[in-house]
Amino acid sequence: MTLLAQVTANGLALAGLYALVAVGLTLVFGVMRILNFAHGEFVMLGAYATFWLFTLWGVDPLASFLLVMAALAVLGALVQTALVRRVLRAEHLNQILLTFGVAVTLQNLALLLWTGDLRAIKVWYAATAITVGPVSLSLGRTVGIGIAAVLTGLLYLLLFRTEWGRALRAVAQDPEAAQVMGVPVQRVYVLAMAVGAAYAGAAGVVASVTMFTYPLIGFLFGLKAFCVVILGGLGSVFGAVAASLVLGFVESFVGAFFAQGSSWAEAISFVMLLVVLLLRPRGLAGVE
Amino acid sequence: MTTARMVAALVLGLGLTAWPVRPPAARAAEDEIRIGAVWGLTGPTAGVSQEGRRAMEMAQDLINRKGVLGRKIRVIFEDDKADPAVGVSAAEKLITQDRVVAFVGGVGSTICNAMLGAFQKYTPRPIAVLTGCGATTIEQRFGKEPGYFFVHPWEYYYQSTMRDFLASLSPRPQTVFLAHEDRLYGTSHAKMADEYFREAGFKILARESFKSGAPDLTALLTRAKSMNPDVFYWIAYGADAVLITKQGKELGFSPRMYASTVQLGTQEYRDAVGTDNAEAFVGITVWEPITNFPASRDWPDVFPSTAEWVRQYTARYNREPHYYAVMSYVALVATARAIEMAGSLDRDRIAAALEKIDTMSPMGPLKFTPSKYARNHAFKQMFIFQWQKGRKVLVFPRDVATGRLTYPFPAWGQR
């Protein structure tokens, strides 16, 4: 029972991280129908930004995460206006390869600029444990769960309680009709990519505190995030959160209760994805 | 028409591949001695590769102050992208185009295996002084070949030392939870550790693998904690060491001993987890900046004492040298010296000269001797270190120890 409670807490913390990475990706897909292979690299850049702000100027990650999100939003907007905008009408293949090219570029830029060294932020709350009954969780990861919950909530509010949110949803449903209705479609696209990148940046902040960063870390997150958004149904913020929870819990349970579980956990998420796609070709919450 | 043009362009492109076979036209420095260095400059092994490259550049500068056979050496660095096929491309280019005398350095047993396979068909075969092949599979396959020199310790040197260390503890631990990353490095080490530990009477509670670089290892650690082992021993990379330390603390998992391999000994690790959290973690290594060896009597200019070498390296690069740095440095210097001793670029004479080297180096006594399967292998002595107050202290073998072991591991809650 003690074990079960701890495993549940582990799963929740993992789910928070997955959700933070995935909601931005799913938003971008929902609005533009582009699968951004460079999303993981945005996470990597967010983690590096946090690391350097902390190392050079002593800015605490809790203070810098808004700054990092803003910086990543600007980067996302730039990538959108300079590159992605030009392939919106191209084939999916070309879109995938464009974002993949951006990913390769960013990875290797980071490698040349900051070397392949492992970096992590050492703040007092990173590994300090809070223990409640049988469950023990670090303050860093608890804060991570909190940030994930708050940011996902804010995204929900943005989508359903603001004018821009209405515009985002309108463009997602039918860009041409939205254009006719006077929605500035191109600007909405920029907004979507900026918000998506900002959320990736927030995930980077959490990663730099609870884990570490190095130039190739984006790939690890990227692949997992694809699983999450497809499981949840592309474009669905709610689905992405639900899928994160499912994956986080399943991986935690399998890893803790089965021999060789940690090694198989990864495959389980991919197999789950395949099974879900077979039963519902557009994901758990996808539109048929 | 279009297809014809395209295919013509294609043939032209194919013709470009003929370019390498032309004899290298009028090279600027025809008299320099070229040495090939294939590293994973991009891709997952980039960090270690940068360590090796830095040290080889430093060695090259020092060697060229006096030169070799009255000539300069030039190390040509090539990227293998951590892909064996690309490693072979790089090796073939270095042999046929750059006409390198020797290959020095490198990381990754997969690459090493493919590259050594490609060397086999050349006469004269290039000399190889390799830092990156630790897998016993390579030792069995290529170890007997003359002209191949191995600097990286084989798995069994690591694991037999760890076994002896654990057996020397008092009270003696009984149970071990063995965790390892799931690729070649972790798996083959763990297999060997499993075998050796069982022979010595330890009980292996589990041998679990995990994916290196995973964002979360709490599942594994929760599982380990529930089995309550005396020793938690893991074999993986630096990123995993950071996560295991942080999350072990988070879960309040306090076995009597946290032990790992050389990846635990880096400055990066200490900086990432913090001095207080690294406290009492134990690692096994072939070299640490604190293993203080005296200067070489034969070549004091290139092989100063460990302390002096570390000082020079740190002054040049503003960072503590990694064990890959010292391995690559020693390997390149040894190769250059052997060429000097051989008096020519004849491969057999260079190989014979390398076999004759017997001197002190910043990495310890340098002499290539037979190992289980290999003909020429250097550096068999391993050490156990422990983090104490942010510094590494040698704790085993006893005769070289620089401090007392903290044992058992002070529980997280009582620090």
Place this chain on the structure above:
Amino acid sequence: MTFARAGGWALLGLAALGLPFLLGNYGLHLLVLVCMYVALASSWNILTLAGQLTLGHAGFFGVGAYTSALLALRLDVPLGLGMLAGAAAAAALATLVGLVCLRLRGVYLAIATLSLVEALKIAVLNLPEYTEGSIGITLAPVFGGARRPAYFVMLAVAALPVAATAWIQRSRLHFVFGAIREDEGAAQMLGLNTTAYKVLAFALSAFFAGLAGAFYPHYITYTVPDTAFAIGLSIEAQIMPILGGLYTVAGPVVGAVVLTLVGEWLRATFGAANLLVYGVAMVSVILWLPDGLVGLVRRRWRVPRPVLTAEQPQEGAADVR
């Protein structure tokens, strides 16, 4: 036109047969890699002809590699037989994938096939009793390590999917595949058994990829899951036909030749920065050469585009919720 085209291919064939006698080991090794990528790119292109956008070619390659390597290791099966078995195993897997993924379209299919490769890789890693796991399989060098005969084998392996594509373009399959690619529903209404044809495309494509995979470990003498199921292989198999020109016979060949050689040139020239340059080049190609080199040639010489070009596959309703 026909005459010129035949002349072009004859020239290419001559180069492919003649060059190995002019080249040293380095050049030969590059040619082997070129042929391997031609096989991958061409076979992947067969799937796209039928409108199936996949990102899992490394899976077929890897299954071919492991089948032939394990047969050689455990049963001493001769190379030729092992390669056939590897290709057949890949085709069998693809048949299954084709049947199972029938309903998936566009990016869903891409991600599903990508996931399949990852799952396969993890399975091979975690079943060492059967696959040798992460320790890998060491094999004796094929032809005693001689490069020239190895090259001719790989050349044959590469020629097969190219010939198959050319044959498809001339046969009834050309129209069937085109119809499925353009509008699957309409194709069904025309009475075409789209399921059978899609599965055929999968099996055919995987057979050739598996054949290349089956030879590769014998050539490089060693295989581990990370190299056999490398995600890079899937990406290259996709980018090469796009660079060369999709849906054509020559496109994947041109793309594979150019990209393999340019990649090697970048590696030898730019050192640690070579992948950075590669990434920038990739972005530039997509932005400025969206139709590939074939498209460039067509525009340059004002040749009209063939009628059969793909429209953006319809993704169905999307939404943000």
